[in-house]
Amino acid sequence: MLVAALLLAPPVAAQVGFTTPEGWTLTSKGAVTLVAPPEPDTRIAIVEVGAAADATDAAAKAWALYRPEAKRKMLVATPGAAKDGWDERVSLAYETAPNERAVVAALALRKGAAWTVMIADGSEPTFEKRGAAASLIQSSLRPAGYVKESFAGKTANRMTPERVKALTDFVAQGMAELGVPGAGIAVIENGRVIYAGGLGVRELGKPGPVTADTRFMIASNTKGMSTLLLSMLADQGRLRWDQPVTQLYPAFRLGDDRTTKAVLVQHLVCACTGLPRKDMEWILNTRRDTPASDTFKQLAATQPTSGFGELFQYNNLMASAAGYVGGMLAFPRLEMGVAYDRAMQARIFRPLGMTATGFSMAQALAAEHAAPHGTGLDGKVAVLPQDFNYSIHPARPAGAAWSTARDMANYVRLELSKGLLPDGRRLVSEANLLKRRARGVSAGEGRWYGMGLQEDVVADVSLIHHGGSMFGYKSDWVAIPAANVGAVLLMNGEEGRPLLRPFMRRLLEILYDGRPEAAADVRAAAAAFKAQLAAERARWTVPAAPEHLALLASAYDSPELGRLSISRNGAEASATFVTGRAGRLASRRNDDGSISFATYDPVILGLELVAAGSSGKPDLILRDAQHEYRFRPAP
Template sequence: MALARLAPLVVISAFAALLVGCTSAPPYSPRVESAPAPPADAVELPEGSVEAALEALPDTVARILDESGVPGAAVAVVSDEELLFAQGFGVRRVGDDAAVDDDTVFQVASMSKPIGATVVATQVSDGVVGWDSPVAPLLPGVVLADAWVTERLTVGDLYAHRSGLPMAAGDDLEDIGYGRDYILEHLRLEPLSPFRSTYHYANFGMTMGAQAVANAAGAEWEDLSDQALYEPLGMDSTSSRYDDFVAHDNRAALHAKIDGAFEPRYERVPDAQSPAGGVSSNVVDLARWMSLVIGEGTFAGDELIAPADLLAATSPHIVAAPPGAPTMRAGSYGFGFNVGSQPSGRTTLGHSGAFTLGAGTNFTIVPALGLGVVALTNGGPVGAAEAIVTEFLDRVQFGEPTRDWLEAYGGALAHYYAPAGDLADAGAPASPAPSPALENLAGTWSNDYFGPAEVEVAGGVATVRLGPDGGYSFELEPWDGDVFAFVPTGENAPDGSLSSATFTFGDGAAGGDRMTLQFFDANRLGTWTRG
């Protein structure tokens, strides 16, 4: 997930972790089978509920894909190290007959976070770093706005989203084409909220923590992920590099929701934030990873992670979703994992992932039952993945779904498709003031955070170019006097987005000219100067 409007999805991820059911029934759950009864604080499972839920799962997935319009999905269920279910549904790409199967590779978006946290846990167990290791010595040249915070900031702080960085810090730099090094170096300009007491979901905050760990290990993050996790688990189709994803013939295309239908219109290259959103995998590989988490760091008899080091990641460290009423359960965040409780009283671990450009994913683990479920889809976030996982676990816990989960999650995620920008819902002025001559806008404009902007005028059109080599561009349209309109594009700009560019012209004594691009000004960093 790499959206500047990400916080609500975090709430939904926590919501998914809180509301999923719990499961267990012989012969699928050795842990509960060996006990005479469920714990006193847990709802007893209906007899045969696991088998019944597995039997209903194909129809559940097919129905949710049909109702949502999502083109394809793959789903897996694991009990401890036993793969109970792995199956694909639908097609990899609209307009192509190639079917999704259990080997189809998907971009998992923010499910990369708990996977990456597992990589970090291996390094904690190997003595390379600790969750409480300060990151400053490991990241030369990378600081935050407050020197006191920079000195005390740890790997765990960044993996718990409690650094004080604002929500989605750095995502706007990725949107216009900058790479990881530039983004991490410029987080120093982001305003900070109170340290360790504020939860703000930040892809590049977590990426900062991962980069510190990789530096401590003397390896690139992508190589470290291979060596420490993917290869030992036999996750042969999993990678943290986009090039490896596109090298697979059996891969799912992204499908964005446009005018109510899913279209394979975009690509999403998340290498800059790979530790937070750049993993690609299939459900068979992810079942192995879930088994490792269920096994408290041990898989196939080999201990990759000491139980205490993984427990640190799967324990709550900050409230991520405060309850809106006394009757509601809160959602917490560990180190890369959403941690919640459910009606049964059992703890759940989980995470969702989303690209509005075309991916929706979810997994949930019920550790007490040794059960994990993962759903990967190739459609933008409409709640399909969450609904598949939650309905399955409802059937396990209660024998039937407790509500229409697709409708519930779809409504909660609908904001992702709301157009962005201050002019999106504004009608054009009836009597606009005359705009300045376009030639007055031309030239190079400076910004410490975003870098230079070039405004070029040709053929009666003013074009703004941002990012490396001016690769992100848009045209300015007169709106009202010194205010122009432009259409932003990318992960953070659904169809219909429209934002303002406001020009203020001064003299040298007044500090020169200013250009404020509202779409890029969420943290008051979106003003460029000239002269």
């Protein structure tokens, strides 16, 4: 990777530095430097504007220098926290039509009187595929003279009761700002769980408090536990990390034969095989009785969109396959879903004392549990139905576990002890536990993805962690080996995501007396969410306009996503997928003349369907970043 420096246009004589990702090209002309991936449809422009009245003015001047012919309407400008040497940071979003499949955004940064503007201008599939590289450019863009914070060589403070309270107070404040009803928290230090408790309520409108034993969906935090199972099987000689997956499960197939042959066990959870994220099919077209084998059926129909080992591309189905392969090796005579469940209970949850952790939705909902919550287009927080959270069960090694703050603390303690149980017995070898942390593909500046785990280096301190996200649940855990400290945060609010990284940052601030940045990050994220929600609300007719609803058929079918039903209730219409009801529909006419429908209830807020076709009842197009799905009117 190349560290580039831009010579600023007069009268400013400083430089701005950033990192150019491997394989990207860099060209400069005057105040504009273009950074481009191998795909010809995408560019990132770094524009040295100099003086400007404000961020909006700076962005307008940047566009005039970069692409004066572009006439994009700005939707919203949202301030961010001042940090990384910048005195002011403002993100700007621009109008695009859904059929463009375009990403158009800007980040205006001010140091003193001079503005630098980063413009992202390109295709949605490319930005999704190369998101880690784009993040590297943005996160490494800093003004001249900036000195990065470093905790190298510092001895961490002890997590005294006062410091634990500083952490929980930070979470409580963040919850209030973001609209998160409840959180489970744990702190581990020197092999002991020194705090396990809860904040807020399990469900809005009810008094039940969150405790250390309240169950939450932990979503993708399941992945690291699944790879822990593989580590134990490696200890027993049941598999090798460098063994082709087809030797262990001959039926394993990917959409590309060459990729299939190249996939080793370690690649199942490396996010590096070139397979893109492909979640719509299991989210929208999974029944509660869908078998575990459906994971392998969907993988066989998934095509890579980048070279093997080239890019970070997160794929839940691959992680699901990893867990099921492990379960089949542990209990080869059982159905693969049953085998995985039994292996996880016998090999991991039971030895770690994780008595409240498992994959049964029914058991979790019958016990003390946190209800999921989300914010609708009206800005109100509401309890969500669990319909869509059932969808991950057939792919449960990737993210279907329920757990508690107390149980998760036991897991993090094992990570910190490098495989030792509290009584000194070894559960898994240090070598195979640490193999999961080996740096794989880059996920951004100072970030690498291993095997179901991620490493972030912040201020020269290594953090091992992984996040989790299902509908109405957000979580993360972190282990800081240098301090022998770990922490857990489980939340029951869809808007909890902006609290996850600041939670880790705040823990570092407490441990090393770091710059107080975390609280400002959360405040800025909360304000940005409200501004973006208001701007989005202004774009839509709620409920959908009658003339738009008249276009819709009562039912649609998609080969990949199944049946979509449209139901009417007076002036309102709702969309229901196989998995469950997505919500009521809003509508709008786009700049290109097309008609879009979007769900505005908080279950899947903003799921967009675009009408396609000019005669009869139109088809409906649903897209994720790299795939397009077509619903045709049912006969």
